[in-house]
Amino acid sequence: MKFRSVFDIIGPVMIGPSSSHTAGAARIGRAARDLFGREPKYANIHLYGSFAKTYKGHGTDVAIVGGILDYDTYDQRIGKSLETAKQKGIRVRFHEEDAHTDHPNTARIKMGDDQGSIELVGISIGGGKAEITELNGFELRLSGSHPAILLIHNDRYGAIASVTSILAKRQINIGHMEVSRKEEGQEALMVIEVDQNVDDDVLDELEKAEHIVQVAKISE
Secondary structure (H helix, E strand, O other): OOOOOOHHHHOOOOOOOOHHHHHHHHHHHHHHHHHHOOOOOEEEEEEEHHHHHHOOOOOHHHHHHHHHOOOOOOOHHHHHHHHHHHHOOOEEEEEEOOOOOOOOEEEEEEEEEOOEEEEEEEEEEEOOEEEEEEEOOEEEEEOOOOOEEEEEEEOOOOHHHHHHHHHHHOOOOEEEEEEEEOOOOOEEEEEEEEOOOOOHHHHHHHHOOOOEEEEEEEOO
């Protein structure tokens, strides 16, 4: 197994007792915040496996909400994230689920506001790392180890080419890319991991490209 740095072995700088249950959980919450693009009005958090059994004792609850509030894993404010969310008027509900999942540390986050919503499934894979495995019903594999661009687009000829040509023009290198769709000819999801954080003006240009419906990013 290859590691990018010593921190992949000993875990990240973090608040809380467990890299899997705290740091990984915070990264799932923050990925949801990044993809939603703003502070939500509500968050329904469904926990599975060991997350459901130990989330209060291991700080998974405050970690996920801290991520939703856009706190990093080492942010001291994570410990009071539930109180902060309440003060901000964010309705947070936790649901302990009995259903079997492929990974023991799994969370499904449904959050939104009057303008829209998002549903995301994330798993904490150890060492403070997390992966996003589902977004609004689309299956994906998003490691969170690199900056990423996510594009919902019409499943039409030329959609992928229009996106990659913009990234090439901006000298943005693609490290990993995958496309998933629910049904041929309908909406599809393009996930592109890149080597550097992407500026908002690049997102604006991507959103104007042919067949692109919505664009979001996750920064490193």
